[in-house]
Amino acid sequence: MGILKYFKDIFSGLWNLLVGLSVTSKYFLNFKAVTTQQYPEERLPLPARSRSMIKLIYDGEKDQFNCVACLMCAKACPNSCIKLEGVRQADGKRRMTTFKLDFSTCIFCGYCVEACGFDALTFVSEEYENAVYKRGSLLQDEHAMKWVRQAQPIAPEEQKKETVIPAVVGA
Amino acid sequence: MFTGENIIQIVSGFLHWAYAQVGISALAGAIDPVITAIVMFGFISVFVMFLVWMERKVSAHMQSRIGPNRVGPFGLLQTVADAIKLTTKEDVKPVNRDKIPYFIAPIVAFVATFMGMVVIPFDKGMVVQDLNVGILYIIAITGFTVIAILTAGWSSNNKFALLGGFRSAAQIISYEVPLVLSVVPIIMITGTLSLSGIVEYQQQAGYWFIFPQIVAFIIFITSATAEANRAPFDIPEAESELIGGFHTEYSGVKFAMFFLGEYIAVVVSSAVAVTLFLGGWLPVAFLGFLHLPGFIWFLIKLVSVIYLVMAFRWTFPRLRVDQLMDFGWKVLIPLSILNILITASVWLLLYGKGAQ
Numbered sequence: 463m464g465i466l467k468y469f470k471d472i473f474s475g476l477w478n479l480l481v482g483l484s485v486t487s488k489y490f491l492n493f494k495a496v497t498t499q500q501y502p503e504e505r506l507p508l509p510a511r512s513r514s515m516i517k518l519i520y521d522g523e524k525d526q527f528n529c530v531a532c533l534m535c536a537k538a539c540p541n542s543c544i545k546l547e548g549v550r551q552a553d554g555k556r557r558m559t560t561f562k563l564d565f566s567t568c569i570f571c572g573y574c575v576e577a578c579g580f581d582a583l584t585f586v587s588e589e590y591e592n593a594v595y596k597r598g599s600l601l602q603d604e605h606a607m608k609w610v611r612q613a614q615p616i617a618p619e620e621q622k623k624e625t626v627i628p629a630v631v632g633a
Numbered sequence: 634m635f636t637g638e639n640i641i642q643i644v645s646g647f648l649h650w651a652y653a654q655v656g657i658s659a660l661a662g663a664i665d666p667v668i669t670a671i672v673m674f675g676f677i678s679v680f681v682m683f684l685v686w687m688e689r690k691v692s693a694h695m696q697s698r699i700g701p702n703r704v705g706p707f708g709l710l711q712t713v714a715d716a717i718k719l720t721t722k723e724d725v726k727p728v729n730r731d732k733i734p735y736f737i738a739p740i741v742a743f744v745a746t747f748m749g750m751v752v753i754p755f756d757k758g759m760v761v762q763d764l765n766v767g768i769l770y771i772i773a774i775t776g777f778t779v780i781a782i783l784t785a786g787w788s789s790n791n792k793f794a795l796l797g798g799f800r801s802a803a804q805i806i807s808y809e810v811p812l813v814l815s816v817v818p819i820i821m822i823t824g825t826l827s828l829s830g831i832v833e834y835q836q837q838a839g840y841w842f843i844f845p846q847i848v849a850f851i852i853f854i855t856s857a858t859a860e861a862n863r864a865p866f867d868i869p870e871a872e873s874e875l876i877g878g879f880h881t882e883y884s885g886v887k888f889a890m891f892f893l894g895e896y897i898a899v900v901v902s903s904a905v906a907v908t909l910f911l912g913g914w915l916p917v918a919f920l921g922f923l924h925l926p927g928f929i930w931f932l933i934k935l936v937s938v939i940y941l942v943m944a945f946r947w948t949f950p951r952l953r954v955d956q957l958m959d960f961g962w963k964v965l966i967p968l969s970i971l972n973i974l975i976t977a978s979v980w981l982l983l984y985g986k987g988a989q
Contacts (some may be wrong), residue, residue: 472964476851479949486695486948498699 513570514590517609518561519582527604529558529582535574543567544574558582561604566597584609637756637914637928669761673750681896682712684939691940692947716889724885731788738785739883739890745777746894749901754829756914756927767828768816771905772809775860775898779805782862782879785891789882797878800868800954805860807961812856814969815849818976819909828905832913841912848972850910852965857902858942859961861895865949868957903938907931911938 489495499506508514519528531548543564548556575583586609594600648668652658686701686709693700701708726735752767754760764770779802786798819842820826823834835841843850859866868878880891907913911934914927952960 472968482948483944486944489697490691490694490944493694495697496694496699497697500699 508587508590510587511585512587512590513572513585514587515585515592516563516565516568516570516575516607517584517586517589518604518607519584520608520610522610527558527561527582527608528580529561530556530580531558532556532580534577534579535583538573538577540571540573541567541569558604561607562601563607564601565592566600584611636926637759641759673761674747677747677750677897677900678893680900681893682716683709684896684900685712685715687936687939688943688946691943695944695947719889719892720886722885724887727790727882729790730882731790734784734788735882738781738788739887739894741784742778742781742894743890743897745781746775746897746901748774750897750904752828753901753904754832754908754913755931757829759914759928760829763827763829765830766826768820768826768831768905768909771901772813772816775901776805776809778860778894778898781894785883786879789879791882793876794879794881797881801862801879803954804862804866804868804957804961807958808856808859808866808965811852811961811965811969812860814966814973815852815856816909817969817973818846818849821973821977822980828908828913832908832915835912836915841910841915843910846910846972846976848968849976850906852969852972853906853910854938854941856961856965857906858945859957861898861902861942863895863899863942864946865951866957867946867951868954899939899942900935903935903942904931906938907934 520526521528529546529548531546533546533548536542536544536546543566544562545564546558546561548558550556572585575585645665648665649658649661652661652664657664689711690700690708701711704710704714749771751761752764752770754763782801782805783798786794786796786801789795819831822842822845823831825831825834831842880888883891913934914931916923916925916927916930
């Protein structure tokens with residue numbers, strides 16, 4: 463029996479190697495199986511609720527920021543990286559005058575966005591290339607953080623369809 | 634018909650006319666080999682560069698990646714960029730190295746494999762030197778790589794390099810035996826050691842030796858992969874176990890020499906496989922209407938065999954040292970001896986004693 467098992471092992475081993483070769487060759491010949499996204503030229507759409515950058519919401523109709531300088535965000539911030547000042551206007555309402563967020567110490571925990579009761583701070587998904595050449599550029603003021611909400615936010619169902627990564631074909 | 638033989642005739646005719654013009658016809662016997670060597674070196678360098686590109690593309694597509702695609706069309710110039718980077722790099726040497734062997738080892742590794750190209754027939758008459766002991770010569774000359782690897786491992790004064798060198802010596806000596814034994818049946822059938830003679834025998838017989846000798850072909854390709862130190866038999870330079878093996882302490886041009894030598898070893902062993910088993914420059918039977926010149930057929934077959942070797946590398950996991958030795962001594966050598974026995978018996982039964 464020993465000699466038969468010897469040849470049987472050789473043939474089954476050879477067969478297994480051929481199966482392995484057929485799998486890799488299938489992938490090699492199927493050029494559509496490539497899943498690489500070449501980043502600067504090709505970009506995957508990000509999910510609508512991905513947390514890429516913190517922005518100050520600007521109300522285009524009223525021509526002012528939503529922020530009323532209640533300082534809740536500055537108190538919620540664990541790193542104390544938000545500095546803002548406000549002023550009481552003639553009509554008795556408070557308005558923000560200067561807003562500074564130091565992104566070099568910000569950890570993007572989102573506590574400020576949660577603490578905001580006036581829909582003034584938000585996470586946006588589209589602006590995710592946040593690298594800068596100088597550390598000072600990370601200290602952003604209200605002009606840099608100005609963001610106008612789009613008229614019609616994308617429905618979650620539509621977004622889901624776009625973000626499906628092409629499935630690997632074959633095998 | 635535009636054949637390899639015609640090209641050789643035209644080129645040598647032009648060269649001898651040029652010698653006559655300059656007035657150095659008497660030196661033709663000395664200059665011709667130099668020019669041949671330069672042409673072969675240029676061809677093999679460009680071909681190896683193409684192979685490195687091909688290997689990266691093959692591995693990339695097998696892993697659902699793209700591979701090099703930035704430098705030049707389809708990334709073809711990527712290897713040129715890599716070569717420039719390697720040659721202009723600082724040559725870092727270990728202080729306690731054994732100076733002379735350390736310097737000689739990469740040269741031997743390169744020359745030993747490059748010399749194998751001398752007897753490869755690319756086409757009828759398109760061969761540098763058609764030795765009548767061609768196969769013997771190739772097996773002997775490519776065996777020199779083990780000396781280079783051992784020397785490199787020893788002279789680097791590095792325990793990992795030395796371990797890699799010793800492993801490599803054990804491996805190459807073990808796999809040399811089935812490599813030679815797998816060639817023996819073909820020599821028995823054809824009765825010649827000349828590579829051109831073997832191709833001509835296949836032309837007369839009307840079939841390629843892969844059909845009666847499929848076992849020999851598999852054994853040959855396996856042992857040739859092991860001889861060239863390529864995965865799955867790359868334990869001499871197993872990156873995950875031995876850093877870089879014998880070329881740990883080599884950088885820059887010297888590393889490039891080892892790299893080039895490894896690829897030329899693949900080219901030479903694949904070329905021998907094409908010559909012995911796949912009919913060399915003979916056209917593929919059912920594609921004979923294409924009327925391509927012989928050396929184009931040879932190159933097509935060569936690239937196909939090299940693709941097979943590359944597919945081995947990117948498909949199979951590396952063998953352990955004891956598995957490697959088991960596989961060589963307990964499987965390949967008995968199988969090849971059995972193959973010789975069966976081939977000899979069948980040929981004797983079919984053709985009688987005067988087979989040749």
